[in-house]
Amino acid sequence: TLFHVKQLWERIAALSDRSLDPRQLGVLHRYRDWLIEEAVPAGGLGPGEGGRVDERHIGDSLLFSVPIPDFPEEVWDLGSGAGLPGIPLAILIPETRFVLIERSQRRADLLERVVRILGLPNASVVRNDIESLEGPVPAIVSRAALGAAKTSRIADHVLESGGFAVMGGSWRRRPSHTGWETFEIPADLFDHPVWFLIMRRQ
Numbered sequence: 001t002l003f004h005v006k007q008l009w010e011r012i013a014a015l016s017d018r019s020l021d022p023r024q025l026g027v028l029h030r031y032r033d034w035l036i037e038e039a040v041p042a043g044g045l046g047p048g049e050g051g052r053v054d055e056r057h058i059g060d061s062l063l064f065s066v067p068i069p070d071f072p073e074e075v076w077d078l079g080s081g082a083g084l085p086g087i088p089l090a091i092l093i094p095e096t097r098f099v100l101i102e103r104s105q106r107r108a109d110l111l112e113r114v115v116r117i118l119g120l121p122n123a124s125v126v127r128n129d130i131e132s133l134e135g136p137v138p139a140i141v142s143r144a145a146l147g148a149a150k151t152s153r154i155a156d157h158v159l160e161s162g163g164f165a166v167m168g169g170s171w172r173r174r175p176s177h178t179g180w181e182t183f184e185i186p187a188d189l190f191d192h193p194v195w196f197l198i199m200r201r202q
Contacts, residue, residue, distance in 0.1 A: 002029070005054045009062060011189060016065040018092060027091050027118050032058060034114050035082060044082035044110050055190060056170070061085030062092055064141055064166055067183040067196050071096045072138035072163075078130050078154065079103075079145030083111055083123075085168065086141065090123040100125045101133065136160035142167050148177040148197060159201040167197040 006025055013020045020028070035057065036050045049057065064085045065071070071093050077086030080100035090098040100115070100123060102108045108127035115123045130146065135158030142151055148167065155165040169175070176182055180197040187193045 005032075008055065008059055008189070012059055012062040013065070013092060015063075015185070015189075016069065018065060020092065024091050024094075027120075028058060028088065031083070031087055031091070031114065031118055034117060038114075039082040039110065042106075042110055044107060057082075057084055058088050059190070060168060060170075060194065061088035061143070063185060063189075063194055064089055064168060064196070065092055066185060067166055067198055068139070068164065073097060074099065074137060075139045075141055076101055076133075076137050076158070078140055078142040078151070080111060080125075081107060081143075081145065083114055084143055087114065087118070087120065087123060089141070090120050091118075094122055096122065098123045099137075101128055101130060103127065103129050130154055133158050136163070138163045140165045143169065148175075148180060152177075152179055152199065155199055155201065161201060163201045165199040165201075167199075168194070169197075171195050 010020055032053055035053045039045050040050045061084045074097045076099045078101055080086050080102050083100060086098040086100045100111050102111055108125055111125040137158055138160055151167055175195055175197060177197060180199045183196045183198055185194040
């Protein structure tokens with residue numbers, strides 16, 4: 001139910017000492033509807049993903065706020081796809097600018113449309129190949145669109161000194177990669193633990 005979804009999103013926000021006011025919850029709900037009604041039919045999400053938007057996609061994206069207590073002024077979302085995790089994070093953390101980076105023209109057009117629909121002043125879309133990005137940027141996030149090895153290579157190239165990368169993924173068991181810390185969110189929110197990989201640039 002929508003009440004259950006609202007409770008879930010509020011509990012996730014509270015894990016990072018944040019809160020979602022009624023306006024933010026309304027924007028999240030509009031984004032949820034857009035994912036189901038437009039992004040799935042357009043191929044921005046897989047054909048079977050409409051029923052898993054609340055937890056697997058929006059909830060999972062909001063969880064990116066938990067491993068990092070203080071988000072810097074700008075964050076790049078690499079391989080943003082349908083705006084995950086960048087758009088839920090932009091709704092939750094209005095003081096940070098989120099740049100949604102997507103190589104596909106079709107997906108970039110979709111992203112620009114939803115940013116406009118939602119009226120998100122702190123989200124923008126860049127159509128670019130991730131390999132050709134030029135930094136420096138204080139932080140990057142990615143929902144395992146690239147894998148740890150490729151993300152490491154890009155992070156080394158674009159992160160400023162002291163910057164960080166956070167990568168999430170639907171891992172079935174605890175992930176471990178050289179140069180990355182593993183951060184676990186216990187199974188009390190969902191019916192399984194959720195892991196993030198974090199890399200800090202010296």
